Amino acid sequence: MTTAFRNHLSSPFQYLSIKVVLSCLFLNLLWTTGFAQKASLYQQAKASFDQKDYIACIQLAKQGVGEKKPLKNPDSLDIALNLLIARSYQQQDRLFLAFEHFLFANHQASRYSGDFPTYQITLEIGDMFSDRQVYDKALEYYKEALVKASGKGYPQLYMRIGECFFQHREFDSCLVYLEQASIHPDIPEETRAHCQIRIAEILAKQQKIQEAIKRLSLSESSLPDHQKITVKNYLGYLYGQRNEFDEAHKHYIASLALCRKWNLFREEALVHSRIAVLWDQQGKTRNALKALEKAVEIQRQHELKTDLATTYNYVAKVLLSQSQFNDAVTYADSALLVLGQKTPLPIQENAYKVLVKSYELKGSTKKQRHYEKLLRQVIAEMQNNAKKLERKSTETSEEIASFEQQYREIISRQSLNELELQNIQLSNESHRKQLELITKEAELKEQQLLFAHENLANQQQASTIQKLEEEKKINALKLEQERLQNLDKEQKITLLERENHLKQLDLKLKEQALKNQQYFEQLVIAGSFILFLIGAITWLFLRQKQRQKLLRFEQEKIQTENKLFRAQMNPHFLFNSLNSIKSFILQNDIRPASSYLSKFAMLMRHILNNSDQAFIPLSKEIETLKLYLELEKLRFEDKFDFEIEVDDFIEPENTYIPPMLLQPHIENAILHGVRHKEDVKGWIKVEIVEETNHLFCVIEDNGIGRKKSRELKHGEKKHESKASSLLQKHLKNLHRQEDEAIHYEIVDLIDEQGNAVGTRVEYRLPIKSEVGVS
Secondary structure (H helix, E strand, C coil): CCHHHHHCCCCHHHHHHHHHHHHHHHHHHHHHHHHHHHHHHHHHHHHHHHCCCHHHHHHHHHHHHCCCCCCCCCCHHHHHHHHHHHHHHHHCCCHHHHHHHHHHHHHHHHHCCCCCCHHHHHHHHHHHHHHCCCHHHHHHHHHHHHHHHCCCCHHHHHHHHHHHHHHCCCHHHHHHHHHHHHCCCCCCHHHHHHHHHHHHHHHHHCCCHHHHHHHHHHHHHHCCHHHHHHHHHHHHHHHHHCCCHHHHHHHHHHHHHHHHHCCCHHHHHHHHHHHHHHHHHCCCHHHHHHHHHHHHHHHHHCCCHHHHHHHHHHHHHHHHHCCCHHHHHHHHHHHHHHCHHHCCHHHHHHHHHHHHHHHHHHCCHHHHHHHHHHHHHHHHHHHHHHHHHHHHHHHHHHHHHHHHHHHHHHHHHHHHHHHHHHHHHHHHHHHHHHHHHHHHHHHHHHHHHHHHHHHHHHHHHHHHHHHHHHHHHHHHHHHHHHHHHHHHHHHHHHHHHHHHHHHHHHHHHHHHHHHHHHHHHHHHHHHHHHHHHHHHHHHHHHHHHHHHHHHHHHHHHHHHHHHHHHHHHHHHHHHHHHHHHHHHHHCCCHHHHHHHHHHHHHHHHHHHHHCCCCCEEHHHHHHHHHHHHHHHHHHCCCCEEEEEEECCCCCHHHCEECCCCCHHHHHHHHHCCHHHCCCCCEEEEEEEEEECCEEEEEEEECCCCHHHHHHHCHHHHHHHHHHHHHHHHHHHHHHHHHCCCCEEEEEEEECCCCCEEEEEEEEEEECCCCCCCC
């Protein structure tokens, strides 16, 4: 402050008052700067929250709040920053940290002198607990928010309180609050429709179906399309419950049209499943399966795996009700395979129930027990999970109550401490005012002395300023002279820079020309390489095509050879059978001949049916072998017995083997083995078991053995070698066709004295569950 200004003041009191005003302005500037900095931090934290960078949001918001406690004169920014911290912790699923900052914001809002909607904070706390299914705490805060709302936000609060009662299955209380929400004049139409749907659901649970339908029908016209889908589906369900199937189907069709309009694929598939339930209720299983096929097609296309597994289970149940056990097993297995180890427990439970029932009805006891064991394990795991969830919910509620109690005690203690601090501050204030009155006179005297000193200092400063102004003029002249000299130098430098710039431009043009030439050369090389690559790909494509033709030709050749084998083997087999019939007729045995001829006709039908198949079901092959063995037993006058055993784990209808594969060995066992037995009756045993993805087939007899047979029947050696040669060639073709060898071994059985006691043939075939026509 200059002397001239001070001389205008009439007294020292005016000067003192000006200093006080300036100090206040300075403090106000500091406070404004701090508030602006906090506001900037809030904006940055809000932007981080919008971008889902919750860690950065928490850091910035905490920086804005600083060390300020919730009881220390909060402003609106303190409340907003604490809310941002709470919401960020909530997004990170850190419940107690979020709860703590919601409580801070709630308490600050209650102490804030301005207008802040505290009921909204309480509502957010209720929503947080509702999202985590802690409905008792959610209900407590919703009711507190209802008290604080004072006429604002009632519809949303009524609806939320009703939802909590619904989750607690207190339907009468739920209806009271939902009715209040639905008739409120300020409620949005979409929220009103949601209330009506929930009310209809409760009425349906209370068996008031007609009233539920009426509610939904009244609210349907004012709804957006996505809620119309929900209403249409629920109306379809309710009409189905009343057996009004045409009306139910009409609503489901309307729902499908809306789903297709908005490309709601998941909902569309679910509507098809609901239509299937409707058909199933009417006993129209074929229509139900067609609807389920449409659902499966949509779920497969859009990879809705969990829904697809559920649909597979429902298809399996429908097929089981129609006694299609094998198909039911296939769909139940598919339900377990869609999600693998991630399959939800309820889906596993339904699938295992279908498998247990299917194998029970099929009579497969071992598999039934196996799946019953798995079903018990799943049910036990579901019960344990339910207990854990209930225990965790109880523990969470107790922890929340304890945390809340501790927080309220802290708030209470801080309130008491603040009151004590205010009393101390008031006492100090009275002492301070007394001291100010005592020292005011001394300050006035000091101020007068200060004015005198300042007057003297100002006179000295005036002479000093005059000298400084003269020096400034001299310095200005010197600076002007230096500026002119520098300007001349700058002009010379500019000329040099222009010359250098022109030289650089010339160099750049030459470099560009060189680069263009290099680019052209690279383009020519790249074009040549591309042409070479196209030629190579074309050559490889043509070569691959030629190889595919050769492979197809080879496959057709193998299939032709297989058919030729069957054409050669079947006449050989039929020739022997006709010889047997001939011998009966020559002996004038009319009854055996008639029986033989009847069985022979059945055998002929089997052979004709299987003659064009590369693989046939094991069940058909066993039937053919039984007929053949019965004919041969009749022909040789009951000279031997036979037995065919199949493992329980094998499903003969779904297991395939080449036809006429085992018959040549059974024929050898009869003609060259058991028919020459004199003292003991012959027997032939065929056993088929499953061993690690293979069928193990054994043909065993107690005949005279191969060595003695060759000694007795030299004339049949040629016939036997021809049959063996055909069999070897057939097995070789099957190996080339299926890429997996079929092994067999002939073992001569001997006793302890080294005498032949029979022959054993062992086959190992790959298990084949799906085939095509050869």
